[in-house]
Amino acid sequence: MSGNRGSRRKRLSKLEFFEFPNSDSAVELADEYGYLPYMTERYLQMFGNEETIELLKANDQLNPITIRINTLKSSPSEVLGKLEKNGYEFTKIDEVLNAYKLIYDLPHEELVTQSSNRKPKVKREWDKDTGIYSEDELDAELYSDDLDETGFARSKRELASLEWGQLEGKGKADVNTKEEKTDNKKPQQKKNDKKTKENTPSISEENKRERRLRKIYSSKIATLGSTHEYLMGKYYLQGHASMLPALYLNPEPDDLIIDMCAAPGSKTTQMAQMMENKGNIIATEIDDKRIKSLIYNLRRCAVRNTTVLNFDAQNLKKLGLNPSKILLDAPCSGEGVIRTDPSRKRTMHPTHIKRFMNTQLNLLKSAVEAVKTHGYIMYSTCSIAPEENEFIIQKILDRYPKIEIRPVNDNKGLPGFTEIFGQELHMDFLKARRYFPHIHDTHGFFYCLLYKNE
Amino acid sequence: MRDNRFIRVGNEDRRRMVQLGLLPINRLQSDYIKTGLDHISSDLWNIFQREPYNLYYTRNKTEDIFLVHHERVSVIKHINPKGKIEHTGIYFGFIRNNEFYLGLEGAEFIYFDLKLNKEKNFQLKKIVVNRAAEKSFLYGNTLHHSDFVNSPQQLNRKDVIFVLNTRNQLIGIGYIYKPYKSVPGAKLELRNLVDYGYYIRRGY
Known part of the structure; x- marks a missing residue:
């Protein structure tokens, strides 16, 4: 039991979402990487300038594809053997049993030749009418289904209407267009301008490579999600970080476990697998539509120890069960999964996050009240915002003295924040674990194991 | 009772x-x-x-x-x-x-x-189908007698059959549709009841 809660510089009095006035650098970064300015400002407050840029760059990269072999239906050797025959190569993830990462690291040149019907590069020449390098068909083709900074596809017409330089990323574009205005020069005349030469090609090349990779990668994912083995439920496509909460909750065959907010069922199926289909899992989900995907994943993976309940988990105590373990993968802003869903850069507003915070607190409260004494609660989110993670748990620690944070045997993840946004938090958050895209090359993730003492 | x-x-x-x-x-x-x-x-x-x-x-x-x-x-x-x-x-x-x-x-x-x-005198009825038929069956389609690689000798109307591919993997179940002799040119069919493509077709 943790009697020593540490001194608090400023006590977290109420559940608050921290917004700061947007600095110039935050606005600049937001423009360059396509975020809402309040997000980049918060990142700057959390990580500082250099690390924020690393994070933003990492969020634009591809998340590695990882699979978990479903030992309820098959064995790793069987599944990997069959997938390798189909051209997939995997490497083992050390800390998670039966988890493998897809190897897909071809050099740039190979990717270009692999992508079909692409013509070889020709010398770039500026086309005044269209506003793009017309002879570079590879690029024209690429831009046509490209993503803009908001994550939406650009049409050719839209691209043509853009000012020169805007294709290369808005931050850089701003510099160029300003120069254009003052000098009133044509871009071709600027070819010899050192600044322009230094600025534009590196980022655009990098982006192009990334986008090509994303295309080929996503086609790989598509096929990995429709193989015979996948349909038979012999493996599950699941992110590396997302496998950790269930792993460290350590479900055992005689446990009664409640999985709150269970859809679409990645962690539920993982727990059932770890329990060898013994014991009992009650998976609750309030959303009628998501419950279908949960049920189909359970059925596909041959999970038999699970009962799916259409129920609002905020009233968990009313079920009258005394679970030994609870997994709460709380609904969140999803700031950690921007790699997979870039639209979150611009769609997630503070009001959304505030709403999530209330839900998360209510869910965790109800979990704390429902779990039996000496039981465990695993709280996790795919968000990196402290308000959705440490602050929620801090409120619980303040309110329920029986609850304490337990360490997990995870050496790779970083510890949780003990001081952030001018708020001093419990020192036990060093036992919680955080994953970041720019450090761990996974989705951003947070998890914390709680224990209910007598 | x-x-x-x-x-x-x-x-x-x-x-x-x-x-x-x-x-x-x-x-x-x-x-x-x-x-x-x-x-x-x-x-x-x-x-x-x-x-x-x-x-x-x-x-x-x-x-x-x-x-x-x-x-x-x-x-x-x-x-x-x-x-x-x-x-x-x-x-x-x-x-x-x-x-x-x-x-x-x-x-x-x-x-x-x-x-x-382990049960004495008990055997499930299985039909092994060829590669093209496997794909077709996984799209929910009906198979014909010519698609069978291996099948039991006696097939009765409405028999529920376990359908396997050439690698001996279960790909679904179907039932036998045997036309009445009075229908000219009609042949035995294996109609799809459910198959593994179902998970994708439902779109969940």
């Missing part, structure tokens, strides 16, 4: 489970299921009853049948009636228009878990 296995939970527990939307099957449903399983084999119902499972159903558009292990029942009966049970144990199939349709997981349970090889 009514099988008492299915109503062994006490009245209070039964009331709770009914409020949760999970009901023990009644005699009529039990008959439908027995008739459905008879299309696979006439001995299957008896073998099936030895297993430590109870049959329950939930009322949706169809009556979904679940095969619930005794261990699970002992937990479910303690859940307070808040919310609705959507799924539990093994999805065995559904009843529609007074007929039982075996689900994919039910078929898997029979094929993999019942250990029918």
Whole structure:
């Protein structure tokens, strides 16, 4: 039991979402990487300038594809053997049993030749009418289904209407267009301008490579999600970080476990697998539509120890069960999964996050009240915002003295924040674990194991 | 005679489970299921009853049948009636228009878990189909006799058949449609009941 809660510089009095006035650098970064300015400002407050840029760059990269072999239906050797025959190569993830990462690291040149019907590069020449390098068909083709900074596809017409330089990323574009205005020069005349030469090609090349990779990668994912083995439920496509909460909750065959907010069922199926289909899992989900995907994943993976309940988990105590373990993968802003869903850069507003915070607190409260004494609660989110993670748990620690944070045997993840946004938090958050895209090359993730003492 | 296995939970527990939307099957449903399983084999119902499972159903558009292990029942009966049970144990199939349709997981349970090889004089009817037919079947299509690589000698109308690919993997179940002799040119068909492509086709 943790009697020593540490001194608090400023006590977290109420559940608050921290917004700061947007600095110039935050606005600049937001423009360059396509975020809402309040997000980049918060990142700057959390990580500082250099690390924020690393994070933003990492969020634009591809998340590695990882699979978990479903030992309820098959064995790793069987599944990997069959997938390798189909051209997939995997490497083992050390800390998670039966988890493998897809190897897909071809050099740039190979990717270009692999992508079909692409013509070889020709010398770039500026086309005044269209506003793009017309002879570079590879690029024209690429831009046509490209993503803009908001994550939406650009049409050719839209691209043509853009000012020169805007294709290369808005931050850089701003510099160029300003120069254009003052000098009133044509871009071709600027070819010899050192600044322009230094600025534009590196980022655009990098982006192009990334986008090509994303295309080929996503086609790989598509096929990995429709193989015979996948349909038979012999493996599950699941992110590396997302496998950790269930792993460290350590479900055992005689446990009664409640999985709150269970859809679409990645962690539920993982727990059932770890329990060898013994014991009992009650998976609750309030959303009628998501419950279908949960049920189909359970059925596909041959999970038999699970009962799916259409129920609002905020009233968990009313079920009258005394679970030994609870997994709460709380609904969140999803700031950690921007790699997979870039639209979150611009769609997630503070009001959304505030709403999530209330839900998360209510869910965790109800979990704390429902779990039996000496039981465990695993709280996790795919968000990196402290308000959705440490602050929620801090409120619980303040309110329920029986609850304490337990360490997990995870050496790779970083510890949780003990001081952030001018708020001093419990020192036990060093036992919680955080994953970041720019450090761990996974989705951003947070998890914390709680224990209910007598 | 009514099988008492299915109503062994006490009245209070039964009331709770009914409020949760999970009901023990009644005699009529039990008959439908027995008739459905008879299309696979006439001995299957008896073998099936030895297993430590109870049959329950939930009322949706169809009556979904679940095969619930005794261990699970002992937990479910303690859940307070808040919310609705959507799924539990093994999805065995559904009843529609007074007929039982075996689900994919039910078929898997029979094929993999019942250990029918140990039973004397019992064999499941299996058909191995060629590569092109496998793809076609996984799209939910009907197969023809020419697609079969290996099949039992005797195939009766409405027999439920386990369909395998050339690598001996179960890809689904179908039933035999045998045209009456009076129809000229009509040939035996294997009609799709359910297959693994179902998970993709449903789009979940």
